[in-house]
Amino acid sequence: MGADHSRHAPPTPPGVRRVLVATVLPLVVATLVAALVLWPRDAPRPDPGQDAPRHHGTVTRVVTEPCPPTPESPEGTPAGSQGPCGTVTVRVDDGPDAGQQVETSIPTGPGAPRVEVGDEIVLVTLTDPADPTVSSYHIAAHQRGTPLIWLGVLFAAAIVAFGRWRGLAALAGLAASFAILLTFVLPAISAGQSPLLVAVVGAALIMFVVLYLTHGVSGQTSVAVLGTLASLVLTGLLGLAATAATHLTGFGTEDATTLSFFQADVDLHGLLLAGIIIGSLGVLDDVTVTQAATVSELAHANPGYSRRQLYQAATRVGRAHVASVVNTIVLAYAGASLPLLLLLTADSRAVGQILTSEFLAQEIVRSTVATLGLIAAVPLTTALAAVVTRAGRDRAATDEAPPSPEVPRPGTGRAEALRALSAPRGTPTSTATRSGWPDPDRSTDTAW
Template identity: 50%
Template sequence: MGGHHRGPGRDEPGRTPRAAWLVLAPIALLTLVAMVWLWPTGDVVPGDGQGSADQYDGRITSLERSECIEELTDDVNGCGTATVSLETPEDDPRDEPVDSAEVPLPNGPGAPEVEEGDDVVLILNETPDGESYAIVDHQRGTGLVVLAGAFVLAMVAFGRWRGVSALAGLGVTFLLLLYFVVPAILAGSPPLVAIVGSAAIMLTVLYLTHGLGATTTVAVLGTLASLTLTGLLSALAVSALHLTGVTDDLSLAVGMTQGVNTEGLLLAGIVIGSLGVLDDVTVTQSATVAELARANPAYGALQLFRAGSRVGRSHIASVVNTIVLAYAGSALPLLILIVANTESLGSVVTDQIIAQKVVRSVVATLGLVAAVPLTTGLAALVLRGAPEAPDETAATVSPQI
């Protein structure tokens, strides 16, 4: 890092051509107009909670174990009861709040393993015999805060100001997802909202993280083009393969209780999921061409394109495996269940659950493959003949989050 901070854009070779800004400015304006048009109104309200049990926080003060009368099919904590001191929330719907309750020890698939002193989450069920509490989970708020703090410290300690800007970009991403994309989907907006939200995230985060300059602008244009192609390909694949977006109880519940178009939700997920890998590839390709142009200013556009493409091919080969493994890992329990209950491999692959993972992987890969030549070619045209930069201002590529 040279022991001092470089302002954003100081290490960018050359200036962004006027033609690039003439393309980028209308896109940014169109994105802003689309956000205003699709911005959710006050009509979006939380669900009334019907069909869901009230949750309470508590702490286990004592355990009383007993011998099981019948053998448990999935023994986690054994038989017995736990005495739990309950926290009373301000909006407690109970007519007569209680300070403690005696609840049975949780057992079964996914049941939390509990000990005395554990902070737990309970639900209140209405039964013919009266109210009944059950332990369903552990409280994780404190642990997540500690983990997030360690993440922030690591980013700032290693990345310094680049780390701070990356964290700011991450904050912008969450804000746009939570306050624009998700509420707009709940309000019934079309899948277009995912492309608009992704464009807004990319235009804000890339410049915030990497600074205003030629290489960032090239990466933005390459990402926009590849993201649009990804959206079109995903729409075509979902329609041609008759995918509904409903593969489990969660997606079914979202569609039934919130009235969300699950097919559109699938498209939105593919587009947003692809963005994180796309901007990594485009920023890397743009910065690679910039460094090649600095190292040999005599290189022409064709030489820069060929050299940058060789790096891009290696990058794509590794990223594709990463994408497939990420989707396979997220669907591993379902994959095991399907394989265990299906005789032929063909039936496994064509099952809608696996087919959706395949579509996500293939469409994201096609978008990445297109991103490399698009970004590399544009960077070669824009950055050719860049002057050699001093050592202390050599460009660095900050990692994507």
């Protein structure tokens, strides 16, 4: 996460560094203490015995045949599945029947996998409720492990090849983000902790680890950390106010409704806020790191810039960045909600009713709050970076400025000096050439 800026920032003066450490270190300690308090100790564990056994297999034969006639459905009733029909022969690769050939019907229905000879698939064993001693194999899905592994290897290789050590640090930060989500955020929410509080603490943990790991421990990174944390808090407060004003319950999606059946004690309203905060973090740290680096580069290129000039120049860059990132946020939400948007086109209700419904209002609030937090991150981070950078430059200029060396005057011979002194007023005198010797052909009279 975050933008990459390969040129190292100038060292922060000791006084400014002490102020940043005194500000950031208590926040890190507070985040770690909160994480320890909220750490899940009694998170519910799924019962593996409730899952149907799954085994890997390879398709060796596919036989298709005409589907039997189906009874006519009344007009207006959705038509049932029309095939394909037939049988699939599968060689079981693991489990008690490893090496054996089993037959099963061709998968049908919406989303059913389409199989061919040679496909590696996942078999699920289903037991007959009437006779528990009778079981049968059914094709559940394709095996996707190997393609996903190769895609991950290509992803990591491209990042390391382009980013080198910085790319390797970015991969480590990505792994740390998933580790925090899987070991702390999700289990803590499942254990009944406040989703909003867990999301704030988890996002702060991710931010500290990823930013300092990816961009190094420096004053510039500390400025980005403070700007990101302030923007996250603001995003959380805006989300809390927006969801309360729109009376959102968190039951706007089918996934949330299904979750309520499995874990009735989960606060879905808090889960909605947690999703807004964690979803905003990835964009916020990109903007804050970019703004901090922009201020540092402007101060390096124009040492005479004041705080106000640094802020104005960097804000112009931030406006262009925010304009593109806002479009990115909206398109990301739209891309993730394409089935929902297609469903809206088939809805016969009025547009006002559709926009104010729970499931669409939830997406509007999510994207709007994330955008407002993103916009606030630019002036917050830019102002803080301008103050820190200018303070560092002024202190460095005062402490490290070398004394101005005396420029030696070009030497002249005794004869030339006597000739210049004895020359009448108004007579052009000789000037020194670039080599330090007088040039009698060059005039020093001022041109009017």
